[in-house]
Amino acid sequence: MKKKRKRGWRTALAGMACMAVLLGLTGEQFRAGAAWSPGQQGGAVSRRVVPLGRAVGIKLFSDGVLVVGLSAIETDQGSKSPGKDCGLKLGDVITHVDGDQVDTIQQMQDQVERHKGQPLTIQAMRGEKQVQLTAAPVANRQGTYQLGVWLRDSMAGIGTMTFWDPDTGVFAALGHGINDVDTASLMPLESGGIMAATVSGVERGRAGAPGELHGDFDLTADLGSLYANTSQGVFGRTAQRLSGGTGAVEVARCDQVHTGPATILSNIRGEQVEEFQVEITHVSRSGDGTRNLMLEVTDPKLLSATGGIVQGMSGSPILQDGRLAGAVTHVLIDDPTRGYGIFAENMCRAAG
Numbered sequence: 001m002k003k004k005r006k007r008g009w010r011t012a013l014a015g016m017a018c019m020a021v022l023l024g025l026t027g028e029q030f031r032a033g034a035a036w037s038p039g040q041q042g043g044a045v046s047r048r049v050v051p052l053g054r055a056v057g058i059k060l061f062s063d064g065v066l067v068v069g070l071s072a073i074e075t076d077q078g079s080k081s082p083g084k085d086c087g088l089k090l091g092d093v094i095t096h097v098d099g100d101q102v103d104t105i106q107q108m109q110d111q112v113e114r115h116k117g118q119p120l121t122i123q124a125m126r127g128e129k130q131v132q133l134t135a136a137p138v139a140n141r142q143g144t145y146q147l148g149v150w151l152r153d154s155m156a157g158i159g160t161m162t163f164w165d166p167d168t169g170v171f172a173a174l175g176h177g178i179n180d181v182d183t184a185s186l187m188p189l190e191s192g193g194i195m196a197a198t199v200s201g202v203e204r205g206r207a208g209a210p211g212e213l214h215g216d217f218d219l220t221a222d223l224g225s226l227y228a229n230t231s232q233g234v235f236g237r238t239a240q241r242l243s244g245g246t247g248a249v250e251v252a253r254c255d256q257v258h259t260g261p262a263t264i265l266s267n268i269r270g271e272q273v274e275e276f277q278v279e280i281t282h283v284s285r286s287g288d289g290t291r292n293l294m295l296e297v298t299d300p301k302l303l304s305a306t307g308g309i310v311q312g313m314s315g316s317p318i319l320q321d322g323r324l325a326g327a328v329t330h331v332l333i334d335d336p337t338r339g340y341g342i343f344a345e346n347m348c349r350a351a352g
Contacts, residue, residue: 235350291341292340
């Protein structure tokens with residue numbers, strides 16, 4: 001890492017999409033998507049990759065600071081809300097203050113303290129649009145100057161690596177993006193990395209309460225660095241050779257994935273990656289989202305250990321007919337034995 005930062009870590013990142021409200025695929029119109037091939041989108045991934053299923057720690061530093069809350073400040077003159085009044089909104093990403101780049105909460109706090117009660121110019125990204133706002137910090141009853149804005153600049157947690165490409169060193173994980181837990185906004189990536197993790201326990205899933213993998217990882221020792229956080233997964237590169245339960249396999253085209261038996265690779269205890277039986281019960285070839293497949297866990301061993309799909313298993317590779325078909329992305333809230341997956345081909349396309 002090029003920058004050393006004092007951060008407040010959030011540990012609810014991995015498998016976060018498993019907690020989202022999920023909509024069924026019934027009634028969707030199916031259509032074949034354009035096939036991915038090496039060379040598209042920069043050619044970041046080869047046609048043959050190594051499926052992993054390995055639990056890792058994932059940390060992400062945001063590009064700018066994300067607005068996750070707006071609050072009133074109690075001052076000697078009454079309640080004031082300079083952040084809200086100037087037009088800031090939840091999900092805005094503050095990138096500059098008075099022309100100076102800000103990437104951390106500490107940098108933002110320094111700017112507020114420097115300006116005290118004087119107006120400051122805030123540049124922020126609101127989706128794809130840049131906005132410029134002006135706000136003057138106010139002193140609370142303790143004399144501390146504030147804007148009344150809650151911010152986040154980093155996240156960390158446990159997730160599962162889907163595959164590694166031995167030709168390029170590119171790896172993929174999660175099968176969905178890392179979204180802020182308060183705003184549901186995709187976290188803008190400045191830098192990040194993966195770290196070796198050990199699964200220390202499992203909270204079993206049950207109807208209405210998705211389970212969770214618990215684990216330990218070392219924030220100081222990176223296995224690889226991240227270069228993209230997308231809605232189809234997080235991607236990075238590593239100089240280390242990564243091995244899985246199988247050797248390199250072909251990435252299945254979307255039209256090669258079908259209903260029927262399949263397996264997933266997942267790390268639910270220690271550092272051991274195991275293969276479990278599942279059934280692909282539905283395939284949607286519409287779009288490039290994260291719910292292309294519906295899965296049902298049929299393996300008695302996995303059902304006994306976890307109750308089905310739990311948080312932290314997002315990214316577990318799905319194998320079918322000797323190919324990498326996809327990755328687990330979501331669990332159904334009311335039935336942890338079932339969930340969704342993304343096509344591996346869509347992840348490979350997003351890796352570029």
